[in-house]
Amino acid sequence: MQIKKIKAWWDKANHFAEEAYNAPYRSAIARAKREEDDLFMLLVFSEMMGVPNPASYYTMELQPLLLERFHDWHIRMGMEKSPLDHFKCC
Amino acid sequence: MNAIFVLIAGLGAMALGYVFYSKFIAEKIYRLDANFRTPAHEFEDGVDFVPTNKFVLWGHHFTSVAGAAPIIGPAIAVIWGWVPAFLWVIFGTIFFAGVHDAGAIWASNRNKAKSIGALTGDVVGKRARSLFMIVIFLVLLMVNAVFAVVIAGLLVDFPSAVVPVWGAIFVALIIGQLIYRKYIGLIAVSFIGVLALYGLIGLGPLFPVELADSFMGMAQNTQWILILFLYAAIASLLPVWMLLQPRDYINGLQLFIGLILVYAAVLISGPEMVAPAFNSNVPEGTPSIIPLLFVTIACGAISGFHGLVAGGTTSKQLNKETDARFVGYFGAVGEGSLALAAIIAATAGFATVADWEAVYSAFGQGGVNAFVSGGASIISNGIGLELSLAETLLTVMAVLFAGTTMDTGLRLQRYIFQEWGNIYNINWMQKVLPSTLLAVGACLILAFGAGSGGSGGLLIWPLFGTTNQLLAGLTLLVITVILARLGRNVYFTLIPLVFLLIMTVMALLLQLRTFYAAGDWFLFGLDLVVLVAAIFIALECAATLSRLRTEGSGEKASGEKSADKKD
Numbered sequence: 258m259q260i261k262k263i264k265a266w267w268d269k270a271n272h273f274a275e276e277a278y279n280a281p282y283r284s285a286i287a288r289a290k291r292e293e294d295d296l297f298m299l300l301v302f303s304e305m306m307g308v309p310n311p312a313s314y315y316t317m318e319l320q321p322l323l324l325e326r327f328h329d330w331h332i333r334m335g336m337e338k339s340p341l342d343h344f345k346c347c
Numbered sequence: 348m349n350a351i352f353v354l355i356a357g358l359g360a361m362a363l364g365y366v367f368y369s370k371f372i373a374e375k376i377y378r379l380d381a382n383f384r385t386p387a388h389e390f391e392d393g394v395d396f397v398p399t400n401k402f403v404l405w406g407h408h409f410t411s412v413a414g415a416a417p418i419i420g421p422a423i424a425v426i427w428g429w430v431p432a433f434l435w436v437i438f439g440t441i442f443f444a445g446v447h448d449a450g451a452i453w454a455s456n457r458n459k460a461k462s463i464g465a466l467t468g469d470v471v472g473k474r475a476r477s478l479f480m481i482v483i484f485l486v487l488l489m490v491n492a493v494f495a496v497v498i499a500g501l502l503v504d505f506p507s508a509v510v511p512v513w514g515a516i517f518v519a520l521i522i523g524q525l526i527y528r529k530y531i532g533l534i535a536v537s538f539i540g541v542l543a544l545y546g547l548i549g550l551g552p553l554f555p556v557e558l559a560d561s562f563m564g565m566a567q568n569t570q571w572i573l574i575l576f577l578y579a580a581i582a583s584l585l586p587v588w589m590l591l592q593p594r595d596y597i598n599g600l601q602l603f604i605g606l607i608l609v610y611a612a613v614l615i616s617g618p619e620m621v622a623p624a625f626n627s628n629v630p631e632g633t634p635s636i637i638p639l640l641f642v643t644i645a646c647g648a649i650s651g652f653h654g655l656v657a658g659g660t661t662s663k664q665l666n667k668e669t670d671a672r673f674v675g676y677f678g679a680v681g682e683g684s685l686a687l688a689a690i691i692a693a694t695a696g697f698a699t700v701a702d703w704e705a706v707y708s709a710f711g712q713g714g715v716n717a718f719v720s721g722g723a724s725i726i727s728n729g730i731g732l733e734l735s736l737a738e739t740l741l742t743v744m745a746v747l748f749a750g751t752t753m754d755t756g757l758r759l760q761r762y763i764f765q766e767w768g769n770i771y772n773i774n775w776m777q778k779v780l781p782s783t784l785l786a787v788g789a790c791l792i793l794a795f796g797a798g799s800g801g802s803g804g805l806l807i808w809p810l811f812g813t814t815n816q817l818l819a820g821l822t823l824l825v826i827t828v829i830l831a832r833l834g835r836n837v838y839f840t841l842i843p844l845v846f847l848l849i850m851t852v853m854a855l856l857l858q859l860r861t862f863y864a865a866g867d868w869f870l871f872g873l874d875l876v877v878l879v880a881a882i883f884i885a886l887e888c889a890a891t892l893s894r895l896r897t898e899g900s901g902e903k904a905s906g907e908k909s910a911d912k913k914d
Contacts, residue, residue: 267534274533276403277599278526280664281411282592287394289586321527321588346528 364441417647439648440683449675451657499571506555612729642812647686651818696721
């Protein structure tokens with residue numbers, strides 16, 4: 258019972274800390290994501306027309322969001338670990 | 348007088364202000380309504396508009412507004428004696444800052460969480476909005492320039508802080524990676540981060556770092572300023588999650604730890620306030636206390652910067668309108684308590700009056716260095732920490748605050764240049780690198796324009812204060828106009844507004860004379876720009892309020908009752 262209580266307290270504290278950590282920068286990261294989505298759209302259409310894809314360092318902004326989505330994706334695809342050498346998520 | 352009494356009196360007064368005055372303001376003037384559907388609920392998008400727990404939001408608001416400024420301002424202003432600084436911090440927090448911050452959140456909350464800049468355009472007029480942009484630009488410019496000079500000075504005076512200050516950047520970088528890559532809970536990460544930081548603080552005195560006395564003809568200060576701007580430029584270009592976010596978080600934790608340490612040490616050792624209560628023997632060249640006190644302490648008493656945070660992000664996350672009282676007013680109390688700690692450290696941390704007078708030998712000489720040496724001596728006596736370790740700890744605290752503000756400030760300034768590039772169709776200015784270089788260049792000109800080697804940078808401090816107070820004046824004007832339109836009592840915001848404008852204009856005129864006499868044409872020109880902005884703001888205030896009065900009397904004459912007045 259006591260351990261359960263401590264765990265509940267710990268989880269709650271973690272939740273509040275995460276909120277405090279993310280709240281100030283939530284919109285900055287989301288804005289970067291939107292810009293990347295726009296860029297991605299542009300790249301997809303450019304590639305269709307034969308323009309080469311200029312890999313951009315701006316994707317670094319996306320890492321917090323990409324990592325989780327990429328991790329979910331490779332688990333979904335039945336791969337226990339990331340299949341890409343340069344993009345390790347777990 | 349014993350510092351324990353000052354501490355308890357100060358905190359007690361601010362607590363009473365929160366319990367009684369903020370309740371009155373919240374219930375009778377702003378009439379905060381728990382049932383009002385806040386923009387965080389109305390426009391909830393999981394990004395900008397997120398209803399947030401009031402304690403989390405208070406932490407966010409407080410750590411965003413608390414920086415090096417509430418330390419630097421009071422630590423300079425005690426040159427006139429500790430009582431005037433103490434009174435302005437306490438009464439400024441209770442009757443000015445709390446009302447201003449809570450009001451800014453309320454005004455923004457009632458207007459779809461628009462920023463104070465956008466509200467100025469809507470409520471007062473387009474001219475006022477343009478003024479707002481100019482004032483924000485000047486404030487950012489001065490903050491970046493002054494903070495670079497302050498950090499450089501601290502790094503030269505306290506070489507033991509160099510390792511922890513730069514090491515903290517690596518700690519933040521690692522924390523950023525840990526959080527996003529390893530999915531470790533934040534409480535565990537917080538412990539790791541704080542332990543690593545304090546480990547570095549322990550290492551600092553063992554490995555002091557001093558730059559060469561002269562490198563390519565540049566003194567140590569100059570070298571540090573250039574390194575700092577190079578760092579800030581790179582930091583402002585990095586993704587926010589990588590450096591800025593973990594750095595802000597660790598700084599927030601450090602702020603609480605630092606405050607607890609200083610206050611606990613004061614309570615344990617009970618040092619005497621060594622500096623005179625009212626200093627009648629001020630060094631030659633010290634400006635007059637009225638009006639300079641009220642602009643030297645801006646943050647810590649009232650600060651326009653808070654309005655930007657209140658309207659920019661805080662109001663978008665307000666869960667219940669009634670939370671504005673706790674988040675805004677109590678946020679100001681938090682900042683006031685930091686300023687109080689700075690006053691006590693800079694006046695009670697010296698052995699004799701002669702020691703104190705040796706540090707405060709000229710206006711601007713005491714400042715943050717007095718806070719570090721005085722505060723370290725109090726901590727050392729109270730908690731028994733070694734003096735050099737305590738000095739390193741407080742230096743790191745001040746430098747990290749200033750450094751994070753510089754990173755953010757430079758990023759914001761880059762955005763302003765990019766926006767101007769967009770407005771005036773200048774393509775190259777819209778790009779990231781040129782706009783960053785422009786921002787850095789402007790700050791460097793200011794840092795060095797105020798004195799060779801950046802040594803005269805602190806001369807800009809009162810100018811920063813006046814510009815910041817103008818920003819606060821604009822926010823108070825917006826709140827006052829909204830209150831007037833609702834037919835409510837405007838005196839609780841109008842009186843602080845008028846007081847601020849009078850003090851600011853007086854201070855600018857005085858400084859103008861000083862800069863003219865000293866032949867400092869650079870600061871003279873800058874002062875003139877701020878003065879013109881101040882006069883325009885005063886005229887704008889008078890015009891808007893007299894227009895409102897005419898409208899009000901017109902309504903009365905025709906027997907109409909404004910729909911708003913029923914609110």
